[in-house]
Amino acid sequence: MSTTTHREETTDLLRFATVGSVDDGKSTLIGRLLVDTKQLFDDQLDAVAEASVRRGTGEVDLSFVTDGLRAEREQGITIDVAYRYAATPSRKFVIADCPGHVQYTRNMATGASTADLALVVIDAQSGMKEQTRRHCCIAALLGVSEFIVCVNKMDLIDWDAKRFDAVEADVRDLAAALGVQRVTVVPVSALLGDNVVEHGSASPWYRGPTVLGALELAKAGDWTGDDGTTTRLPVQWVIRQVGERRSYAGMVAGAPLVAGQRVLVLPLGKETTVTEVSTYDGPLDVAAPGISVSVDLEHDFDVTRGDMIADVVNPPTVTSAIEATVCWFGAQPLKVGDRIRLKHTTHSTPARVTAIESVLKIDTLSLAPKEELEENEIGVVHLATATPLVVDDYSKNRITGSFVLIDEKDHTTLAAGLVGLPQILPQG
């Protein structure tokens, strides 16, 4: 806990997710990071030590800091994402500790969808596995733009610098292929703590930052923040003000919303002016992306939930047919002709699969023709919707470019969808 800055309301926040294969040490690394930065309360630390003794794991099992479920501790694996919060004097962190098993890919995608950075963990003994590639690939697809790669269990290979260099070369190749530009690679022992918070003495040949140092140096920013589009406001809720007046509530995306801005109401296609931007606390001149506001419009159009208010300059696309990259989580394969519910921003509509073009091959990062998408496969599909969508490409805007596909019968979420082709592939 930082005791020097708590009176101030820190603005700098970094969201990151752990990424990598099962048993490479993701949860242990997060446990080590939280313990060594003194984020844990005394009673929580005692409880982890007690549980380690009870389950006979020998030393204190740091993975128990985040693996809090009974089944996780019994099996020694992570099943679902654990969210932890940490603060150092320089910034706040929201940590999503994700599972590594392929069968829990949906949970990993849940954790990574709101992350700005991936903490990739690789076992130095085995190097990169297919599952490491899959996770890195999903993280990059979801828009994570920075990797901190921890080559873990270095103590088990006597801190062999040559081995580290080989793993580093592999992971840098992959990151380059995925279009991830900022990459830091750190040799660590999550178990012993070397190079996690303190450098330690085991790897004098390593001159880079510790994991914590790299996290503090990483580019901050909220995933809902400034993106590659102009202002978007998906209408979430209509607030009836006193008298006849109506305001439209929602969260700003893309670029700041400004009082007096000329906007389009979509899919209606009518142009008007934002006469007021406000919150319960009063009017604002400017509202940043990520802020929930309500707006008043000059004209009294019929605006409802699911509509979008957008800047007249470079507005989003209105369409009932999209090409999208889909990460499929359903146990049954996705097929052409399947009917499914699609939720995009605040708008839900029935949709149909009109074509399945290809599947993404994880080993070669290339698209191959395929007619169905199986569980945990990523593919390019065409969807037709019953009511029009107001979309941007996911590469331009993570809010207006994302959607989920939902089972119409039991309402389970079956897929993560990104408008447009996978951005990790060579373009053009």
Added chain:
Amino acid sequence: MPSPNEETTARDTTARGHKAFNHLDLLESQAIFIMREVAAECERPVLLFSGGKDSAVLLHLAVKAFRPAGFPFPVMHVDTGHNFPEVLSFIDETITSLGERLIVAKVQDSIDKGRVADPGENGSRNRLQTTTLLDAITEHKFDAAFGGARRDEDKARAKERVLSFRDAFGQWEPRKQRPELWHLYQGKVLPGEHLRAFPLSDWTELDIWQYIAREKIALPSIYYAHERDVVERDGMLLAVSQFVHPQDGEAVQRLSVRFRTVGDATLTGAVRSTAATVEEVVDEVAGARVSERGATRGDDKFSETAMEDRKREGYF
């Protein structure tokens, strides 16, 4: 995001201007977004209000999300019958001044109907609340219940989705949680199933107190330091009351204490404290070495996975 030349500390909510947004603004906006999304997607939501600090924040956020209109859901208090009088009067005053509808679901009624066994006058009614809550959800056909739970409270809560699915028996199945991507919260359930909605998921105890200080949110007086007769039991300081009597060998001490959480009076411990103002509490929380539930909640001490086990049954 705020640019460096903008004022980052002053907060004048009435002035128009290029206000910088800090992490509390983002947490507030996120919570308001979640509340509006649930109100829009679900047929019959309800807001659970215990009179504790987290639910007081939740109610404050509901005001920000829906005023000047009324809330699009009622407020419900699950009453164990083992209350601190300060909390009961706080609940009544708060709901009356808001002019919203309050439903009270009483554990005593569940006992009288034979739905649960009476643990006796001094026994905890904490776990019994689950039956009362699930019965009320069934009776009123609620399909979503807002709660003030936070992920930093407990290792099982750290695993839970913002919109957390409950099956037709009210149970949480941690191995079968729905994927929850981006801000695309999915509020539809089949008849008999419901969701628990946690708009404060990403808030920490310190965030809550900083927000209470900033927004000047009223709380029951027991959250601030006061003199009180307590006995030490199982490492906790329990307030002497009609529900907690000193047992053999327990000495009654008069100490300056406050409560970090508010729950069933037979289980909720006080902490030694001289923090009498909200600013002093913020300082105290920032320097705390023991977690909120570790310091004050007997119900989490029964086993390694006490919270997970209760949540599986349908607890808050």
